[in-house]
Amino acid sequence: MLIVQKYGGTSVGDLERIRAVSQRVIQSAKQGNKLVIVVSAMSGVTNELIDYANFFSKNPNGKDMDMLLSSGERVTAALLSIALNEQGFKAVSFSGRKAGITTDEVFTKARIKFIDTQAIKQELNQGKIVVIAGFQGVSEQGDVTTLGRGGSDLSAVAVAGALEADLCEIYTDVDGVYTTDPRIEPKARKLDKISYEEMLELASLGAKVLQNRSVELAKKLNVNLVTRSSFNHNEGTIITKENNMEQALVSGIALDKNQARITLRKIKDKPGIAAEIFSTLANENINVDMIIQNIGLDGATNLGFTVPENELDLAKNAMQKILDDEAVIESDRAVVKVSVVGVGMKSHSGVAATAFKALADESINIGMISTSEIKISMIVQEKYGELAVRALHEAYELDKK
Amino acid sequence: MLIVQKYGGTSVGDLERIRAVSQRVIQSAKQGNKLVIVVSAMSGVTNELIDYANFFSKNPNGKDMDMLLSSGERVTAALLSIALNEQGFKAVSFSGRKAGITTDEVFTKARIKFIDTQAIKQELNQGKIVVIAGFQGVSEQGDVTTLGRGGSDLSAVAVAGALEADLCEIYTDVDGVYTTDPRIEPKARKLDKISYEEMLELASLGAKVLQNRSVELAKKLNVNLVTRSSFNHNEGTIITKENNMEQALVSGIALDKNQARITLRKIKDKPGIAAEIFSTLANENINVDMIIQNIGLDGATNLGFTVPENELDLAKNAMQKILDDEAVIESDRAVVKVSVVGVGMKSHSGVAATAFKALADESINIGMISTSEIKISMIVQEKYGELAVRALHEAYELDKK
Numbered sequence: 198m199l200i201v202q203k204y205g206g207t208s209v210g211d212l213e214r215i216r217a218v219s220q221r222v223i224q225s226a227k228q229g230n231k232l233v234i235v236v237s238a239m240s241g242v243t244n245e246l247i248d249y250a251n252f253f254s255k256n257p258n259g260k261d262m263d264m265l266l267s268s269g270e271r272v273t274a275a276l277l278s279i280a281l282n283e284q285g286f287k288a289v290s291f292s293g294r295k296a297g298i299t300t301d302e303v304f305t306k307a308r309i310k311f312i313d314t315q316a317i318k319q320e321l322n323q324g325k326i327v328v329i330a331g332f333q334g335v336s337e338q339g340d341v342t343t344l345g346r347g348g349s350d351l352s353a354v355a356v357a358g359a360l361e362a363d364l365c366e367i368y369t370d371v372d373g374v375y376t377t378d379p380r381i382e383p384k385a386r387k388l389d390k391i392s393y394e395e396m397l398e399l400a401s402l403g404a405k406v407l408q409n410r411s412v413e414l415a416k417k418l419n420v421n422l423v424t425r426s427s428f429n430h431n432e433g434t435i436i437t438k439e440n441n442m443e444q445a446l447v448s449g450i451a452l453d454k455n456q457a458r459i460t461l462r463k464i465k466d467k468p469g470i471a472a473e474i475f476s477t478l479a480n481e482n483i484n485v486d487m488i489i490q491n492i493g494l495d496g497a498t499n500l501g502f503t504v505p506e507n508e509l510d511l512a513k514n515a516m517q518k519i520l521d522d523e524a525v526i527e528s529d530r531a532v533v534k535v536s537v538v539g540v541g542m543k544s545h546s547g548v549a550a551t552a553f554k555a556l557a558d559e560s561i562n563i564g565m566i567s568t569s570e571i572k573i574s575m576i577v578q579e580k581y582g583e584l585a586v587r588a589l590h591e592a593y594e595l596d597k598k
Numbered sequence: 599m600l601i602v603q604k605y606g607g608t609s610v611g612d613l614e615r616i617r618a619v620s621q622r623v624i625q626s627a628k629q630g631n632k633l634v635i636v637v638s639a640m641s642g643v644t645n646e647l648i649d650y651a652n653f654f655s656k657n658p659n660g661k662d663m664d665m666l667l668s669s670g671e672r673v674t675a676a677l678l679s680i681a682l683n684e685q686g687f688k689a690v691s692f693s694g695r696k697a698g699i700t701t702d703e704v705f706t707k708a709r710i711k712f713i714d715t716q717a718i719k720q721e722l723n724q725g726k727i728v729v730i731a732g733f734q735g736v737s738e739q740g741d742v743t744t745l746g747r748g749g750s751d752l753s754a755v756a757v758a759g760a761l762e763a764d765l766c767e768i769y770t771d772v773d774g775v776y777t778t779d780p781r782i783e784p785k786a787r788k789l790d791k792i793s794y795e796e797m798l799e800l801a802s803l804g805a806k807v808l809q810n811r812s813v814e815l816a817k818k819l820n821v822n823l824v825t826r827s828s829f830n831h832n833e834g835t836i837i838t839k840e841n842n843m844e845q846a847l848v849s850g851i852a853l854d855k856n857q858a859r860i861t862l863r864k865i866k867d868k869p870g871i872a873a874e875i876f877s878t879l880a881n882e883n884i885n886v887d888m889i890i891q892n893i894g895l896d897g898a899t900n901l902g903f904t905v906p907e908n909e910l911d912l913a914k915n916a917m918q919k920i921l922d923d924e925a926v927i928e929s930d931r932a933v934v935k936v937s938v939v940g941v942g943m944k945s946h947s948g949v950a951a952t953a954f955k956a957l958a959d960e961s962i963n964i965g966m967i968s969t970s971e972i973k974i975s976m977i978v979q980e981k982y983g984e985l986a987v988r989a990l991h992e993a994y995e996l997d998k999k
Contacts (some may be wrong), residue, residue: 212653219654249677252613253620254684261683264691265676268669275666276650282662283655290665295740316740339696339717 198363199231199321203331203353206240207370208427209273215239218368218427219280222326226286231321233360235331235353236277238269259304263333263343266305267293270330270349278328288326291316293333294341298352300334306345309334309352312359329356347408354411358418365420367407368427373434374399374406376595377450381583384596388448389432392439395448396422398538398572402451412436439540446541446548447593452586453534456486457509458564458576461500461516462525466492471500473519481515483508486534487567487576501565503576506530532564533582536574537589549573555592561585599764600632600722604732604754607641608771609828610674616640619769619828620681623727627687632722634761636732636754637678639670660705664734664744667706668694671731671750679729689727692717694734695742699753701735707746710735710753713760730757748809755812759819766821768808769828774835775800775807777996778851782984785997789849790833793840796849799939799973803852813837840941847949848940848994853987857887857935858910859965859977862917863926864898872901874920882916884909887935888968888977902966904977907931933965934983937975938990950974956993962986 202222209215218236226232246265250257257265274290281288297313320327331349334342344351350367357365372387374396379385391399393416400409406424415422415436425433464470471490478485488502504512509528516526542548552573556563561584564576577585590596603623610616619637627633647666651658658666675691682689698714721728732750735743745752751768758766773788775797780786792800794817801810807825816823816837826834865871872891879886889903905913910929917927943949953974957964962985966977978986991997 212650216654246673249613249673250680253617253677253681257680258683261676261679261689261691264672264693265680268672271665271669272647272650275662276654278662279651279658279666280654282659290662292665292742341693 199233199360200225201233201235201353201357201360201362201365202368203235203349203366204237204368204427205349205370206237206243208368209236209277210240212276215273215276216280219277219284221427222277222281223284223286226326232326233317233321233356233362234277234326234328235349235356236270236273236328237331237349239273242269242272260340263304263307263341266343267330267333267341270332274328274330278326281326281328286326287324288328289320291327291329293330293352294335296327296329296352296356298334298355300336300342300344302336302338302340302342304340305343307334307336307342309344309355310337312355314356314359317356317360347411350408350411351414354414354418354420354422357420358414363421364423365415366423366425366433367411368425369406370426370428371406371424372426372429372431373424374436374449376448377586377590378452381452382450382587382590384590386596386598387431388434390435390437391448392540393436394439394571395538395540396436398536398569399449399451402453402534402536402538402574407436446545447537447539447595449538450586450589450593450595451536451538452582453536454579454582455505455507456503456532456534456576457506458501458503458529458532459509459512459516460527460529461520462527463497464500464520464524466498470498474500474516477515477519478504478512481511483512483515487565487574489565503532503534503565531579532576533579534574534576535582535585535589536572537593538572540571542571542573551592552589555588556585559584559588561588600634600761601626602634602636602754602758602761602763602766603769604636604750604767605638605769605828606750606771607638607644609769610637610639610678611641613677616674616677617681620678620685622828623678623682624685624687627727633727634718634722634757634763635678635727635729636750636757637671637674637729638732638750640674643670643673661741664705664708664742667744668731668734668742671733675729675731679727682727682729687727688725689729690721692728692730694731694753695736697728697730697757699735699756701737701743701745703737703739703741703743705741706744708735708737708743710745710756711738713756715757715760718757718761748812751808751812752815755815755819755821755823758821759815764822765824766816767824767826767834768812769826770807771827771829772807772825773827773830773832774825775837775850777849778987778991779853782853783851783988783991785991787997787999788832789835791836791838792849793941794837795840795972796939796941797837799937799970800850800852803854803935803937803939803975808837847942847946848938848996850939851987851990851994851996852937852939853983854935854937855980855983856906856908857904857933857977858907859902859904859930859933860910860913860917861928861930862901862921863928865901865921865925867893867899871899875901875917878916878920879905879913882912884913884916888966888975890966904933904935904966932980933977934980935975935977936983936986936990937973938994939973940994941972943972943974952993953990956989957986960985960989962989
């Protein structure tokens with residue numbers, strides 16, 4: 198098989214860890230696999246470099262930052278290649294540029310435009326393991342760029358897609374994707390498989406295994422992702438196409454604590470007021486999540502929405518500027534969002550009813566509801582958040598396979 | 599003026615030092631100069647990276663090492679550019695590749711083949727200060743390469759030559775080139791000017807300001823070098839063409855303590871024996887310096903030569919292998935080489951006589967003598983080395999301008 202493996206910061210956290218990774222790579226090579234390895238910077242290195250930059254400037258320019266930050270991954274790539282060669286496995290270290298990863302010019306958060314895999318293929322054909330510095334590429338003008346948060350995952354997925362690799366293994370310090378956070382529900386079960394769509398919902402709801410950008414790219418490029426731990430040999434979770442699997446009714450329960458609710462009362466119901474409110478919030482880069490609107494008995498509009506907790510004050514200030522004096526702005530930080538995710542919802546009715554009943558049985562009041570094809574999200578009081586997760590996990594029998 | 603400035607490891611030793619360098623650069627920019635800055639890695643960084651590599655392998659391959667080691671200079675270049683931009687001076691950081699420095703494929707000690715200055719010129723024309731990561735280039739196959747010891751000096755000289763810069767300033771932690779080592783002779787005087795040829799002799803005799811490769815390249819490319827300290831504002835020493843200056847009779851006195859003498863007695867005087875001896879030493883990579891040969895009264899040949907002290911045992915072993923049992927191999931570690939260097943010797947006679955008289959006056963015996971157009975070297979007993987330096991410094995009145 199042709200496999201792309203990606204090792205994150207904690208997996209290559211120090212020299213001993215890099216050696217352990219080299220042994221894992223060798224194990225896979227001995228099984229006859231062709232391997233491309235993508236590595237992050239050793240943990241702490243990127244933050245140290247950012248501290249260095251901040252010594253000189255609170256707002257360093259992106260071009261210099263990318264020159265600075267891209268060095269960490271190059272070091273890891275070189276060291277891993279040295280470790281592999283020393284153990285008798287031919288390897289070669291590549292920068293993002295040498296790997297053919299061409300990006301746009303948006304420094305510090307560049308997007309990959311295309312990958313020229315010629316150099317990678319040439320080395321693979323010579324029986325070499327190719328070790329690529331993640332998180333980086335090169336612009337068409339020849340400047341080094343970095344891909345932003347989760348950039349090394351993106352490098353791995355993009356390279357796997359371009360090479361049409363059989364598998365893209367993402368190694369972190371967790372075993373895979375769980376039905377819910379095991380710290381909240383000890384009965385949480387690791388999933389063997391999950392669809393891209395479900396993973397996207399879970400990632401956007403706070404599951405920290407993978408970032409949305411990487412899952413989206415994997416979906417787009419049809420890359421079979423596996424997320425697993427580099428600290429043990431447990432099987433991970435495969436993230437793949439929906440039709441490749443038995444469709445579970447519900448795959449997981451997510452809890453997002455970074456939520457605050459704003460309720461606007463007595464708004465003048467003039468045309469375009471909602472548009473004005475939400476375009477104002479968008480201009481301030483505030484991420485509005487759930488929205489409900491209803492007409493009060495007095496004929497005035499009530500509008501409720503949720504924002505990330507740390508953007509609440511910003512949102513309230515923005516509202517004060519555009520609403521007239523009669524409008525009332527209420528807010529509540531003590532709310533969380535509980536979500537049920539599963540592709541099975543598409544073809545099964547009654548999934549939402551089960552959720553509502555489970556919460557009602559625990560006397561948990563649901564403040565807001567929003568649904569998508571494969572997700573039901575509910576806003577509840579913060580103090581009931583973890584109880585809600587456990588109740589839903591139980592209701593859908595997620596501890597059982 | 600168009601000036602290339604190069605700052606070495608101690609000059610950019612930490613973040614405070616990089617800030618100090620940024621202020622020095624700005625001072626020069628305010629005087630209206632166009633500036634290209636070449637930087638080394640922060641002191642200690644390169645050694646740390648080598649330690650990392652040695653954790654995995656005692657003999658890491660060159661290609662990976664160059665990927666690894668080239669990262670240190672990139673960090674410094676990015677940080678200095680950030681510091682300059684923060685202070686309102688437009689700057690941009692370049693890797694060796696972006697600076698257009700193309701080398702051969704000899705990893706860890708590549709040679710520069712050519713420099714495409716287009717990108718540098720473009721930024722200079724936009725009024726920017728270009729900060730280049732020293733010590734590195736890129737091969738025509740697109741792999742990053744490093745230039746070996748003193749590589750950042752080489753980068754600076756090569757870029758200055760390619761840009762036809764007015765000046766190439768090499769900043770270190772010493773003030774410039776002295777008539778001799780001030781620790782031996784406190785009356786030693788800093789030279790305002792010295793010719794390439796004299797600098798080459800002094801460098802090969804142990805003056806550590808600049809390495810020969812850089813001076814040779816400066817000579818070849820006609821680059822006016824200035825070596826000065828980044829820790830004060832003293833004027834440095836200009837290293838330039840001979841005919842640009844009043845020709846001093848003698849410019850400096852050098853002392854090389856890393857010398858040992860081998861004397862071979864009773865060698866059979868067969869044809870080709872000298873060739874056999876010196877080709878054997880060359881094959882062992884032993885650097886033979888001075889040689890004398892004479893026919894003894896017994897008709898057998900005596901051959902004396904000097905080698906670096908740490909290569910003495912290797913040289914003796916090599917000789918034992920090829921000489922017959924009658925030959926006698928003697929050696930002496932307690933010798934040093936004292937040299938007088940000056941372009942004035944070319945056109946003045948009696949320079950050597952002055953040296954011999956100065957040593958005779960101190961009752962110092964001269965063991966071997968070798969001369970070049972601009973140099974007289976003498977082997978003396980180690981215990982007289984420093985006295986010999988002071989006597990010669992006095993004899994040529996080097997404390998006076």
